[in-house]
Amino acid sequence: MTEDKFFERLRHDAKPLRYAGDDFLPARMAARVRERLNRPATVSQFLAAWFRPIAASLAAIILSLTLGLTWSASHHDIADSISQNPIEFAMAGETFGVGD
């Protein structure tokens, strides 16, 4: 038997295994979903709805502060290293310096 034929027959013979549920399943599921959607939020869900955006905003502020401080510290290091190691170059017999 070719492989495709094998799967074809298996698919046919496996049909009784298909989940059929009962006749009331669609109505029962619709009722369950409706009940869940209409259920008032619990205290914890209510608090979570408030705290989640606050926590997200705080996290964003802390992240931007950290990035800002890191950038500022590294920027100062570069400025310090330039001022401590002046660069000199000569042009047309004159010597010029950067960082003096």
Place this chain on the structure above:
Amino acid sequence: MTHDDPFEARAIAAVRKGDSGPYDYLVSKYSKRVVAIAWSIVRNAHDAEDLAQEAFVKAFENIGRFKEGEPFGPWIYRIVTNLALDVMKHRTRFRHEELSENQEAARRDSAELGAVSNELAARIDAAIGSLPENQRIVARLYLVEQFEHTEIAAMMNLSEGTVRSHLSLARRKLQEQLADLYGGGDD
């Protein structure tokens, strides 16, 4: 892609505007298929209905992310598949997956047992049940629930090639296990 079902399109449009009433139509239309997908993964009717309910609630809450003009089916199938796969991961973590086939069978309710009353189907069911997890899920969705490769790939967030590869491995094992019924090799 356009809607084949104008009622579905209208229901989705109404739900997007905040009217939850027409959502009943979508739940009723897809509930059997959604529960069947969950059942084919978690193999427990009670859990499957809970997962289907959760999937419909999640879809409702995220209806704003649903692409307008697309059919609702593939989207809700994907949501329920992800939820069911999460449950399987959880079971694996807590070693619940080590239930033997006998223990697993004992958990099935009467509705499920009715499905395996056919002897040939019962042999196929047992053979599929003995496959490794991913092969088993893909094989069940393809052979039992009759989804196509592309649909399974979308539902499980896999490439079509991976789905075909799982099926190819599953086919080899199933052919071995069911050799007495279908013959061992190629004609």
